[in-house]
Amino acid sequence: MEFIKQTIEDVILIKPKVFGDERGYFVETFRQDKFEEAVGHQVNFIQDNESKSTGGVLRGLHFQLPPYAQSKLVRVIEGKVLDVAVDIRQGSPTFGNVVTAELSSDNKHQLFIPRGFAHGFVVLSETAIFAYKVDNYYSPECDRGLAFNDPLLNIDWQIPAEELKLSDKDQKQPGLLEINDECSIFNVELNLYE
Numbered sequence: 001m002e003f004i005k006q007t008i009e010d011v012i013l014i015k016p017k018v019f020g021d022e023r024g025y026f027v028e029t030f031r032q033d034k035f036e037e038a039v040g041h042q043v044n045f046i047q048d049n050e051s052k053s054t055g056g057v058l059r060g061l062h063f064q065l066p067p068y069a070q071s072k073l074v075r076v077i078e079g080k081v082l083d084v085a086v087d088i089r090q091g092s093p094t095f096g097n098v099v100t101a102e103l104s105s106d107n108k109h110q111l112f113i114p115r116g117f118a119h120g121f122v123v124l125s126e127t128a129i130f131a132y133k134v135d136n137y138y139s140p141e142c143d144r145g146l147a148f149n150d151p152l153l154n155i156d157w158q159i160p161a162e163e164l165k166l167s168d169k170d171q172k173q174p175g176l177l178e179i180n181d182e183c184s185i186f187n188v189e190l191n192l193y194e
Helices: 032-039 182-186
Strands: 002-005 012-015 018-021 024-027 047-054 058-064 072-078 080-087 098-104 110-113 117-123 127-134 143-145
Touching: 002 032, 012 032, 058 080, 072 080, 072 098, 072 117, 080 110, 080 127, 098 110, 117 127
Parallel strands: none
Antiparallel strands: 002 012, 012 110, 018 024, 047 127, 058 117, 058 143, 072 110, 072 127, 080 098, 080 117
16 A cells, blocks of 8 residues: 655545456555554544445535544545545644545545544546545534635535535535634644544
8 A cells, every 4th residue: 555645744645556357356445554654643443434426416525523523534436536625723734725636446546534624525427436434423413514615725626516416504514714713623733533
């Protein structure tokens, strides 16, 4: 596996080795020891999730407040998505910065999104099956979101806005400046992994 720090170093693109021939392929999608060496701390994934979406569906940008903040390790089993992570840690030199990565069943890339980031993706193929590991359980009380179209983020979703398909909830999320006070708990100095 190759672990590549992104423009925000805590976000890591993972390129697994794929062994293939005329029969198909084999790929190791997760190995705890190499993963923790790359991220620099212990991450205890406790739940796997999977979603299927049609083309143009945008899910996000989502995050959870402590004590239910989540790290995610995401990948695409079928299809192609543009995956997006936004730094919402106050005091971070990259606060409000965005990392994007194309994840697909062809490239088998994965993205690690640590706690203190909002996350979302848009489906670029006809359909996509999206899988992710999380290190904390879902908490409706701590569930929050960030506007996908906040001009401060300037995210190019690669699909015209009028063609995007969003849930009612995701169409009404607040902007970065509106969540700023609530996200002060994501101070970059805090160790969110204790």
